[in-house]
Amino acid sequence: MKWDRLRLFNVVAQAKSLTDSAALLNISQSALSRQMQSLEHEVGNRLFVRRSRGIELTSAGIQVAEAARKLSQSIEDVNQKLISDKTIPSGKLRVYATNAFGSLWLAPRMGSFLDKYPDISLALSLRDAEPKVSPSQPHAEIRMTPIKTQDYIQIKLATFQYKIFASTHYLKTYGVPASEKELDSHKIISYGEDAQPPLDKRRLNWLLWQGKEINPRNPYLEISSIYGLAKCVEAGLGIASLPGWMNEETNNLFEILKDLNGPKLDISFCYHEQMRDDSRIIALKDYLQHLIREDLSKFSNTL
Numbered sequence: 001m002k003w004d005r006l007r008l009f010n011v012v013a014q015a016k017s018l019t020d021s022a023a024l025l026n027i028s029q030s031a032l033s034r035q036m037q038s039l040e041h042e043v044g045n046r047l048f049v050r051r052s053r054g055i056e057l058t059s060a061g062i063q064v065a066e067a068a069r070k071l072s073q074s075i076e077d078v079n080q081k082l083i084s085d086k087t088i089p090s091g092k093l094r095v096y097a098t099n100a101f102g103s104l105w106l107a108p109r110m111g112s113f114l115d116k117y118p119d120i121s122l123a124l125s126l127r128d129a130e131p132k133v134s135p136s137q138p139h140a141e142i143r144m145t146p147i148k149t150q151d152y153i154q155i156k157l158a159t160f161q162y163k164i165f166a167s168t169h170y171l172k173t174y175g176v177p178a179s180e181k182e183l184d185s186h187k188i189i190s191y192g193e194d195a196q197p198p199l200d201k202r203r204l205n206w207l208l209w210q211g212k213e214i215n216p217r218n219p220y221l222e223i224s225s226i227y228g229l230a231k232c233v234e235a236g237l238g239i240a241s242l243p244g245w246m247n248e249e250t251n252n253l254f255e256i257l258k259d260l261n262g263p264k265l266d267i268s269f270c271y272h273e274q275m276r277d278d279s280r281i282i283a284l285k286d287y288l289q290h291l292i293r294e295d296l297s298k299f300s301n302t303l
Helices: 003-015 018-025 029-043 059-084 099-116 168-174 180-185 226-234 244-248 279-296
Strands: 048-051 054-057 091-098 120-127 140-143 152-167 189-191 221-223 240-243 253-256 264-272
Touching (some): 003 018, 003 029, 003 054, 003 059, 018 029, 018 054, 029 059, 091 099, 091 279, 099 140, 099 226, 099 244, 099 279, 140 279, 152 226, 152 244, 152 279, 168 253, 221 226, 240 244, 244 253, 264 279
Parallel strands (some): 189 221
Antiparallel strands (some): 048 054, 140 264, 152 240, 152 253
16 A cells, blocks of 8 residues: 555545545545545555545544554654754744634744744645644644644634724715714624634624624625625725734724724644644744734733
8 A cells, every 4th residue: 555545545534524635635636536546446445435424434444544543643753753853943834824814914924934944844724714734734723713632732822802993995984983873874894604714603793783682783795704804894895893913914994993892812823742842833833922922912912
């Protein structure tokens, strides 16, 4: 059996989904399916069957998955030992984050990190939804929600709060609301039904319910991503609740109704426990914590 196919199957066996596995591996689902078919041909057995909610391993698949897991762990242990023995951080480091935070805040600040650690090859993997990282790819995540497995270390960086923003152009055209009651006559932009935010959509769409026990306000426009929502507010289309850190990363936004506060959300740095001594992880963790102290203290309630 070829290791490349076993490595792919290790991810599939853990994710229990070809679709999710293909996304994690950054390959097409059709290419992954072909590799799995070739592996099944090599071992002479079906390794899994497709179900409505993913895949189910066969008895042969369970045996191959366990062997692949142990082999992957052994290789990773050796790799991490070699990396941890290095005094200068080097090698590939993949960082997963949401599109909005990764694009607007994280990516523009990575230049200084790469100047400081030129031997690190950094790759940012950004998605609309909260990142999902396989244990076979134990790099780093910037998360907005708690991780559910005990094999990961999660370090809180900051707590931010959702505030209410509008563009200066919008406020000049429609006026500045002086109370939550006046929100009834303004254009509110909210998360759409197919959005995948880190919090419950009703919590993040709190402007539709603020001051309303029943019959929430109707949104003027619904957007499926917070990045798109912020750009619409920036363009003057309406009012929206955005995380406080966005005020520094966008143009012409003005905070309104400052006495009203939306939900709070933690930003954390997360990595697999086997990476705890990895010099790349330590370097990035220290760098982010320094940035938080220098840059995010303006919106952070707890450092």
